[in-house]
Amino acid sequence: MNPLTDKNYDEALDKELIRRTLEGDKSALNKLIELHQPYIYNLAWKMCGDHANASDLSQEALIKIISNLGKFNFQSSFRTWAYRIVRNHFLNDQKKSAKIIASNFQDLG
Secondary structure, three states, X not given: OOHHHOOOOOHHHHHHHHHXXXXXXXXXXXXXXXXXXXXXXXXXXXXXXXXXXXXXXXXXXXXXXXXXXXXXXXXXXXXXXXHHHHHHHHHHHHHHHHHHHHHHHHHHO
């Protein structure tokens, strides 16, 4: 099964799990994470191309997704929203890495 092309994806289930999670149902949150963790990891792996970095990126992105779940506005699919979080986290991480390298070169000069 390729989580990026999962034909069994159920957007209605996601929205129900999100509603229940926001009402305090921890089992709904666990199910939501369980359903989407492979998808998020595969996105991260496609961006990084490295298992260790993809694992770190996906875990950090999952934390952001969970922390910001209350901001999900139900106007897009959860996967689209999660994709944006993973992508933005990856891009921001790349910017930080570039700044660290650039500051090291300045210190050398």
